[in-house]
Amino acid sequence: MKTFPKPLTAKEESYYLKKYKEGDLEAKHILIERNLRLVAHVVKKYQYVEEDVEDLISIGTIGLIKAVATFDMDKGNRLGTYASRCIDNELLMMFRQKKKSSKEVSLYEPIGTDKEGNEIHLLDIIENETASVTDQLTLKEDTKKLYESMEKYLKEREKEVIKMRYGLYQKEELTQREIAKRLGISRSYVSRIEKSALQKMKKGFE
Template structure:
C-alpha cells in the first residue's frame, strides 16, 4: 500500500519539477493547503476507508514537506533528497494520524517529517561526521541562527533519561530501526519517537491489549539489546 502511495508521490514531484515549480511559489506551484473545514471532511473520509482522501491529504500537504526540507539545506544533503526523505515522513504521518489525540494534522505531520529527515542526517553524520547538533542550518526572520538542536527539541521528548545518559541519542534512532516491528512500535510509543506521542507503560499496554508488567519486561529487554547493539564495534 505504501509503495503505491510512494509511486503516486514520485509522479506528483515529477509533474511539478517539469514545470519548474519544485519550490513553493509561482502560479503553478504545489497544491495549496486545505482550509480547516475541507481538511476535517477529508480526514473523516480517509478514516472511513477512502484511499483517494488519503492521497488528497498527502498532495495538499506537500508544501509542508518542501518548507521543512529547505530548513535543512545547509546540512550538505541535496534539497531533492531532503524532500524525498521528508515525503516519507509525510506519508507515515497521514497513515498513523489519530484524530482522538486532539492535535492538528499539520503539527503532527511536521514532527514526522522533521524526524524522518533528522534520522537520515544522524545516519549520515555517523558515517561522515558532517552534521553537528550545534551546526547552523539556517536563519529565521530576525537573523537568528537555527541549529539542528533547536529543531530536535528537548532531550526528554526523544528518549528516556536513564538510556540517554549512556548512549548518544542519534545512535539510538539508528538502533531502533534494527528492532522487530512490534518492539520498534512499543519503543516509539513509550518515548515519543518517529512522530508517535509519548505514552506511559499502562497506556501502551491498554492500547495493545497486554499487561503492563509485560511492557515493563519487554522495555528492559529492548533497552538492554539496544545497548548491546550500540556497543558492538563498527567494521
C-alpha cells in the first residue's frame, strides 16, 4: 500500500476546518489529503475481500470527501471519528450494491422458453406465486424440467453451488461469499461456477 501524508494535528485540523468553513477550497483539499491515511486504515478491515485495494481506497476516499463536506466542527468531535464512519459506510454501500447486482444478473438470466415462446427466468420458477390452476401446472412442469436439467447437465460442484445460491432442494439460500467460505474456494470462482451452470441449464431447458 502506498505511503500517505502525515495526519493533521488537532490544532492544524481545527485551523483548516475553520478556513474551509470560511470558503477556502485549498483548506478542503488539505483536509482530504492529510486524512488519506485514515482511508487506508479503514480499508485494512476488508483485506480479505476479492476487491482490489486501490479500488477500495478510491471508494473510501469518496466517503472521506463527503465527511469533510458535511462535518460539523461545532459539535466538538474530531473529524477522524466522523470520517471513519463515512468511509466505512461508503465501502459497505458499494459491497451491498455489488451483491445486489450479482444476484439480479443471475436471477434474471433467461434459461429457456415456455410453450408460447416466452422467456423463462430462474426467478420465475423459484418465486412464482401465480394462483391459476393452469399456471400452477406449468410451473410444476417447468420446475421438474429445471431439476432434470440440473441432474443431467451439471457437475456435482455446479449442482451444489446452484442449490445453495437459490435455496433449491430445501437448501439455505446463500450469497456467493458465504458459498465460497463453505466450500473453501474464492468468491470469484463461485461466480464463474454459477455463471457456467446457468448457461448449461439454459441449453438443457431449450
